[in-house]
Amino acid sequence: MIKQYNEYSLLPHNTFGIEATAACFVDFSSVDEIREFLADGFDGESLVIGGGSNLLFVANFKGTVFHSSIMGIEVVDETDTHILLRVGSGVNWDELVAYTVEHGWYGLENLSAIPGEVGASAVQNVGAYGVEAGELIVNVEAITMNGGEYRIFNHDDCHFAYRDSVFKNEEKGKNIIAYVTYRLSKVPQFKLSYGNLKEKVDELGGESLANVRRAVCEIREAKLPSPSRVGSAGSFFMNPVVSKDFAAALKKEYPTMPQYVVDEGNVKISAGWLIEQCGWKKTPHPNVGVYEHQALVVVNRGNATGTDVLEFARAVVDSVKEMFGVTLHMEVNVIG
Numbered sequence: 001m002i003k004q005y006n007e008y009s010l011l012p013h014n015t016f017g018i019e020a021t022a023a024c025f026v027d028f029s030s031v032d033e034i035r036e037f038l039a040d041g042f043d044g045e046s047l048v049i050g051g052g053s054n055l056l057f058v059a060n061f062k063g064t065v066f067h068s069s070i071m072g073i074e075v076v077d078e079t080d081t082h083i084l085l086r087v088g089s090g091v092n093w094d095e096l097v098a099y100t101v102e103h104g105w106y107g108l109e110n111l112s113a114i115p116g117e118v119g120a121s122a123v124q125n126v127g128a129y130g131v132e133a134g135e136l137i138v139n140v141e142a143i144t145m146n147g148g149e150y151r152i153f154n155h156d157d158c159h160f161a162y163r164d165s166v167f168k169n170e171e172k173g174k175n176i177i178a179y180v181t182y183r184l185s186k187v188p189q190f191k192l193s194y195g196n197l198k199e200k201v202d203e204l205g206g207e208s209l210a211n212v213r214r215a216v217c218e219i220r221e222a223k224l225p226s227p228s229r230v231g232s233a234g235s236f237f238m239n240p241v242v243s244k245d246f247a248a249a250l251k252k253e254y255p256t257m258p259q260y261v262v263d264e265g266n267v268k269i270s271a272g273w274l275i276e277q278c279g280w281k282k283t284p285h286p287n288v289g290v291y292e293h294q295a296l297v298v299v300n301r302g303n304a305t306g307t308d309v310l311e312f313a314r315a316v317v318d319s320v321k322e323m324f325g326v327t328l329h330m331e332v333n334v335i336g
Contacts, residue, residue, distance in 0.1 A: 017231030020057035038148035050117035058306035059336030089119030130194035134160030231300030272296035
């Protein structure tokens, strides 16, 4: 049954712990429910949310917030080497990862302990430790805001890129994601080259799905605050991608700067390292700051407003631009 509320508090729906309200909040648990609700079209201001781990509210939301509670994990096809898994958009992301690890299916283990829900994995193209969800997504089933039509976006239709997809661009605000189908491997395909992941896996006893998941969880726990303890949205900024020549010039001036080759002409730079070099770990602020163990994470120290966080983030961006000539872009979606 579809649930609808007016003047609804969004505090439980954003991991930053920012108080804000939605004029209307709609929660649905099936495709039929939301299609019927949208059958006559919806032309008001709208926002589709999952676990709220990538949101920063700087004002109350005057429109309608939609939230999917569509559940279910279903095997829709299987061969000797691969499996297709169709998952409801309201499924908790980390619970899905744990499920695939328990069943011996390879692909999602590097994405352990990322907060949020399955629908957001397709919108944000969530990634960590050398793996992106988009690499594994076969298709995305969605319902249009304008009339509740049923659509299927195949992998190529989704235009996945670094923390990006068609749902953040041409299709932004036009669809509600209902299901995501992933293609996972039944044979070992570990990706352990990113950071110190292989070293941690070896410490835990060697390559296995369980050990990779445990290693990722332990590394993330040491570097990132739990939203239940500290308000944050995880990685606040995207790691900037710059030209190979510009990266080489920076490396010459700053030999310890972490860099990762993206392709022939581009290099990814650690945003956290850039921020730390600008002194933000040591900069006191009463309500907001960067996390002591990872400068990429902006935290609510208890009483921050969305505006406090946004002003702080802009100051960080300005300092990095001034010191390194690199522009940081926010991964967080600012609402209001």
